[in-house]
Amino acid sequence: MNPVPTATQQPVVIGATAPHTATVIFVHGLGQTTFTWRAMIVEGLVPKLPHVEWILPQASDKPVNYSQGQRRPSWFQISTLPPEPDEFDEQTIAESIGLIEGLILAQIHRGIDVRRIFLVGFSQGAALSLMVALSTLHDLGGVVSLSGWIPPRARDQTIASPNVPILWCHGTADQEIPLEMGEEAVTFLCKHVNSTPSMSFKTYPGMVHTINDEEVEDVLAWLVERTA
Numbered sequence: 001m002n003p004v005p006t007a008t009q010q011p012v013v014i015g016a017t018a019p020h021t022a023t024v025i026f027v028h029g030l031g032q033t034t035f036t037w038r039a040m041i042v043e044g045l046v047p048k049l050p051h052v053e054w055i056l057p058q059a060s061d062k063p064v065n066y067s068q069g070q071r072r073p074s075w076f077q078i079s080t081l082p083p084e085p086d087e088f089d090e091q092t093i094a095e096s097i098g099l100i101e102g103l104i105l106a107q108i109h110r111g112i113d114v115r116r117i118f119l120v121g122f123s124q125g126a127a128l129s130l131m132v133a134l135s136t137l138h139d140l141g142g143v144v145s146l147s148g149w150i151p152p153r154a155r156d157q158t159i160a161s162p163n164v165p166i167l168w169c170h171g172t173a174d175q176e177i178p179l180e181m182g183e184e185a186v187t188f189l190c191k192h193v194n195s196t197p198s199m200s201f202k203t204y205p206g207m208v209h210t211i212n213d214e215e216v217e218d219v220l221a222w223l224v225e226r227t228a
Helices: 034-048 090-109 124-135 152-156 179-192 213-227
Strands: 012-014 022-027 052-056 061-063 071-073 117-122 142-146 166-171 199-204
Touching: 012 034, 022 090, 022 124, 034 052, 034 213, 052 090, 090 117, 090 124, 117 124, 117 213, 124 142, 124 152, 142 213, 166 179, 166 213, 179 199, 199 213
Parallel strands: 022 052, 022 117, 117 142, 142 166, 166 199
Antiparallel strands: 012 052, 061 071
C-alpha cells in the first residue's frame, strides 16, 4: 500500500501552460523543501516547457543520524556523507519509493503516457529517483540525477526497466557525494541497465554539491528533446 502524504507533505504542482502532455516529478535533497527548487523550476524551466506539469513532492521531517538526530526533511535515514556502502534504510526507502510510485500512477490515471513521465532528483532525491527507476514496472521516460548515487544494497532489486534514459550530472569538486561515486554508479548502470546510448554522463569542473547554470541548461535541453 502506498503511503498517503500528510497535509504538510502534499506536493506542489506547477501546471502546464499549454496542453499537458508530459510530467516531471522533481525530488528534493536531504534537509530541503519544495521551496528550495521552486524558483529554479519556475524561472528557468517552466517557460521553456509549457506542455509539462511539474510535481514537487515534500519529504516528511524525520530524525536524521547525520544531523545528530535533528528532525529534517528526509526521504530515508542517512548516517554519513559520503554514504557508507552498507547504509540502507530499507523500510523508509520502500515507503518513499511507494510515494513516488503513487504520483506516477496518478499521472497515468490522468491519461499521461508513462513514457512521458520523468523523474529529476538532487542528491538524496536523485538516489530515490534512481531506486524508483530500478524497481518500477513502468517504462518511464527517463531519470535525471543531479549529484546523486545508488546505494549498493538497492542494486540487489530486480531491474525492471533495462533501458530507461538517464542523464547523470555531477560536480568534480563534490565532497558530499564525490564524483567517484557517480562514476561507479554510471559504470553499474551501463553494465546492467543501459545497453543503449540512452545514458548521458556530464561533469562540471570545480562544482561542489550544488547546481550551476550550465547544468540547468543541460537538464533543460535533455527534457526538451524528450518531451517535444
